Amino acid sequence: KVDCRSSNKTIILPGLIDVHVHLREPGATHKEDWESGTASALAGGFTIVGAMPNTNPPIMNAETFELCSKLAAAKAHCDYGIYVGATFTNTQTAASLANESMAMKMYLEETFAPLPLKDDINAWRDHVMNWPGTTPICVHADGRNLAAVMMLGWMYNKHIHVCHVSHKEEIDLIRDAKLRGMKISCEVSPHHLVLTTEDIPRIGEGQSEVRPRLGTPEDRQALWDNIDYIDMIATDHAPHTYEEKCSAKPPPGFPGLETSLPLMLNAVHQGRLTLQQLKEKMHDNPIKLFSLPEQPDTYIEVDMDEEYAIGKPEYSRCGWTPFEGVKVRGRVVRVVLRGKLAYLDGKVLAPAGYGKNVRDMLPLKPVAAQVA
Amino acid sequence: KVDCRSSNKTIILPGLIDVHVHLREPGATHKEDWESGTASALAGGFTIVGAMPNTNPPIMNAETFELCSKLAAAKAHCDYGIYVGATFTNTQTAASLANESMAMKMYLEETFAPLPLKDDINAWRDHVMNWPGTTPICVHADGRNLAAVMMLGWMYNKHIHVCHVSHKEEIDLIRDAKLRGMKISCEVSPHHLVLTTEDIPRIGEGQSEVRPRLGTPEDRQALWDNIDYIDMIATDHAPHTYEEKCSAKPPPGFPGLETSLPLMLNAVHQGRLTLQQLKEKMHDNPIKLFSLPEQPDTYIEVDMDEEYAIGKPEYSRCGWTPFEGVKVRGRVVRVVLRGKLAYLDGKVLAPAGYGKNVRDMLPLKPVAAQVA
Ligand SMILES: [Zn+2]
Ligand SMILES: [Zn+2]
Ligand SMILES: [Zn+2]
Ligand SMILES: [Zn+2]
Ligand SMILES: [Zn+2]
Ligand SMILES: [Zn+2]
Ligand SMILES: [Zn+2]
Ligand SMILES: [Zn+2]
Numbered sequence: 001k002v003d004c005r006s007s008n009k010t011i012i013l014p015g016l017i018d019v020h021v022h023l024r025e026p027g028a029t030h031k032e033d034w035e036s037g038t039a040s041a042l043a044g045g046f047t048i049v050g051a052m053p054n055t056n057p058p059i060m061n062a063e064t065f066e067l068c069s070k071l072a073a074a075k076a077h078c079d080y081g082i083y084v085g086a087t088f089t090n091t092q093t094a095a096s097l098a099n100e101s102m103a104m105k106m107y108l109e110e111t112f113a114p115l116p117l118k119d120d121i122n123a124w125r126d127h128v129m130n131w132p133g134t135t136p137i138c139v140h141a142d143g144r145n146l147a148a149v150m151m152l153g154w155m156y157n158k159h160i161h162v163c164h165v166s167h168k169e170e171i172d173l174i175r176d177a178k179l180r181g182m183k184i185s186c187e188v189s190p191h192h193l194v195l196t197t198e199d200i201p202r203i204g205e206g207q208s209e210v211r212p213r214l215g216t217p218e219d220r221q222a223l224w225d226n227i228d229y230i231d232m233i234a235t236d237h238a239p240h241t242y243e244e245k246c247s248a249k250p251p252p253g254f255p256g257l258e259t260s261l262p263l264m265l266n267a268v269h270q271g272r273l274t275l276q277q278l279k280e281k282m283h284d285n286p287i288k289l290f291s292l293p294e295q296p297d298t299y300i301e302v303d304m305d306e307e308y309a310i311g312k313p314e315y316s317r318c319g320w321t322p323f324e325g326v327k328v329r330g331r332v333v334r335v336v337l338r339g340k341l342a343y344l345d346g347k348v349l350a351p352a353g354y355g356k357n358v359r360d361m362l363p364l365k366p367v368a369a370q371v372a
Numbered sequence: 373k374v375d376c377r378s379s380n381k382t383i384i385l386p387g388l389i390d391v392h393v394h395l396r397e398p399g400a401t402h403k404e405d406w407e408s409g410t411a412s413a414l415a416g417g418f419t420i421v422g423a424m425p426n427t428n429p430p431i432m433n434a435e436t437f438e439l440c441s442k443l444a445a446a447k448a449h450c451d452y453g454i455y456v457g458a459t460f461t462n463t464q465t466a467a468s469l470a471n472e473s474m475a476m477k478m479y480l481e482e483t484f485a486p487l488p489l490k491d492d493i494n495a496w497r498d499h500v501m502n503w504p505g506t507t508p509i510c511v512h513a514d515g516r517n518l519a520a521v522m523m524l525g526w527m528y529n530k531h532i533h534v535c536h537v538s539h540k541e542e543i544d545l546i547r548d549a550k551l552r553g554m555k556i557s558c559e560v561s562p563h564h565l566v567l568t569t570e571d572i573p574r575i576g577e578g579q580s581e582v583r584p585r586l587g588t589p590e591d592r593q594a595l596w597d598n599i600d601y602i603d604m605i606a607t608d609h610a611p612h613t614y615e616e617k618c619s620a621k622p623p624p625g626f627p628g629l630e631t632s633l634p635l636m637l638n639a640v641h642q643g644r645l646t647l648q649q650l651k652e653k654m655h656d657n658p659i660k661l662f663s664l665p666e667q668p669d670t671y672i673e674v675d676m677d678e679e680y681a682i683g684k685p686e687y688s689r690c691g692w693t694p695f696e697g698v699k700v701r702g703r704v705v706r707v708v709l710r711g712k713l714a715y716l717d718g719k720v721l722a723p724a725g726y727g728k729n730v731r732d733m734l735p736l737k738p739v740a741a742q743v744a
Contacts, residue, residue, distance in 0.1 A: 143492075144516065144520040147493060148520040148523065151522045154526060169494050
């Protein structure tokens with residue numbers, strides 16, 4: 001087991017875990033694929049990623065799950081889990097994939113997803129009732145839809161995990177539910193901790209499109225004020241090409257894998273986050289709340305003091321980032337994954353196909369009792 | 373204290389309580405007013421009615437509450453309470469009227485109300501947090517909006533009362549929340565227990581408009597199957613003139629005060645409801661859950677066996693009913709209200725102004741501990 005310890009300006013952290021990435025394969029490999037996305041993960045210090053199911057076709061039954069599993073096994077540079085998506089019609093089928101999948105994802109809002117559940121509370125209820133308690137039910141939900149699915153989680157005693165909490169109204173609900181004793185967890189994305197609507201002129205209108213949308217400075221402050229109630233930092237890495245982002249109908253989403261750790265290290269330097277909190281939210285809590293395996297002989301080496309301006313991504317195929325030019329302090333130097341030097345000084349060294357599915361590494365145990 | 377006992381074909385019941393009526397005054401007295409509406413109540417066996425706040429102006433602050441209180445005090449034939457309505461802006465003001473009002477009403481759906489709260493979860497949350505625990509928070513809410521406001525009720529330990537539950541999806545949620553131990557209550561309207569979409573051709577398209585809409589036969593069956601989880605029968609008496617109901621934009625709503633007891637007595641004869649359940653849902657539970665006073669020397673006499681077809685209302689100004697021609701068995705013969713013969717054989721005898729505000733009769737005690 002690797003813990004944080006410093007040596008000069010370099011520290012060692014466990015391999016980071018990002019429970020929320022979009023790798024775009026199958027279906028949109030001009031944006032990203034399992035190779036480029038998992039290389040991008042290693043370059044960002046991540047050794048496990050959870051791949052979201054809103055691909056094309058979406059991952060929603062045994063056939064599509066198998067299709068995605070084969071792509072991942074052949075191409076992944078780092079370890080991974082694969083989500084199953086909830087649809088109107090797969091309330092039995094999704095549950096049958098519970099032990100093989102990272103978790104279930106429910107899209108309760110309009111977003112970049114062929115998996116909308118809209119306002120059909122019956123389908124929501126069936127999914128929540130049917131899902132086994134081994135892993136969370138991850139929801140993309142705002143405002144009243146979040147409150148509604150929280151009710152279902154409470155009523156049927158299931159672990160609801162709230163993706164990319166981004167506004168004051170949602171973190172207020174989650175904090176108050178936790179204070180009342182509810183079993184619930186949530187993640188925040190670095191872009192919602194760093195950017196606000198005030199950054200839109202710098203980034204550009206279309207380029208700033210993201211779901212949930214960038215919040216106001218008050219929203220961002222509410223996230224930092226409630227950082228103790230936020231279990232995880234997850235990138236919601238959602239690559240689109242710069243050309244697409246500049247088009248008349250810019251698709252929502254930012255890449256995030258290569259910038260998440262530098263931005264969060266910068267927050268540590270600014271005194272907004274402790275290194276211990278960073279480790280909890282980017283490693284310990286994902287392990288605990290998603291029932292993930294501890295990867296043996298796995299760690300990352302970080303230069304805490306290097307200062308630089310963020311550039312274009314090295315590995316993500318999307319080729320742009322809303323953080324280009326943002327000055328940060330801290331950089332990943334080395335990643336060791338299951339005994340192998342997987343990344344060193346800007347170069348991904350683990351070959352495609354080295355990555356393993358986390359559900360093949362450790363049988364699932366119920367998480368119900370572990371949730372705070 | 374009066375209990376049910378039979379003498380030949382006549383039985384005595386306590387004065388009935390209808391927690392959900394629309395008396396249309398101030399603002400639309402061509403449909404109904406405090407005199408015609410409370411006379412209609414006595415003719416239906418009701419000795420207390422709860423008047424909803426979606427009048428014109430709506431009852432939403434001290435001035436409008438006072439205006440309505442004066443009209444009621446001058447004109448009511450039976451006892452009454454007055455609701456305060458929740459708006460975007462009165463989250464403090466509504467709570468300040470908690471001790472004088474019947475309860476608070478929150479409209480979370482589009483309906484015949486100038487009091488919509490739409491999808492602003494912040495306003496919902498503020499109302500639920502601010503409302504004292506003395507009386508329920510009554511909600512007009514379907515599907516996911518119901519689940520969302522239930523979450524708020526659970527989180528802030530407030531008593532949510534669900535108005536006019538009408539579809540399978542809502543009664544399923546309410547039953548499961550009760551089984552899980554949640555403090556929640558609900559009412560059903562006779563028209564949702566008796567009518568379905570199959571009755572629309574007989575009633576007419578526009579005339580059948582009501583919110584919530586008439587359910588399918590499956591919805592109606594779900595209500596009867598879960599009758600043990602339904603705390604109250606309330607009419608949702610919502611009079612509009614027949615001319616209005618026949619217009620191009622028919623407003624939603626049915627009158628119900630004069631037909632509710634006959635329809636429910638008919639259900640007793642059919643074996644779908646016991647007389648004890650009728651008494652619980654039309655008297656005992658409203659008293660308990662809305663902290664209402666027991667009215668001294670108050671009872672109604674009912675002829676259990678008279679069979680007849682329902683005609684046009686005798687007292688409601690609206691002049692029509694969707695139940696016209698429906699055959700029932702059982703009729704109100706006499707109503708005694710606080711020692712006075714208030715109704716006998718079709719004639720209202722209590723004068724306008726005899727009715728008292730229930731909140732002037734008994735100081736409020738918290739109901740929180742009483743809710744099942
Ligand atoms: Zn999302
Ligand atoms: Zn929001
Ligand atoms: Zn996402
Ligand atoms: Zn570890
Ligand atoms: Zn209503
Ligand atoms: Zn419904
Ligand atoms: Zn109503
Ligand atoms: Zn009584």
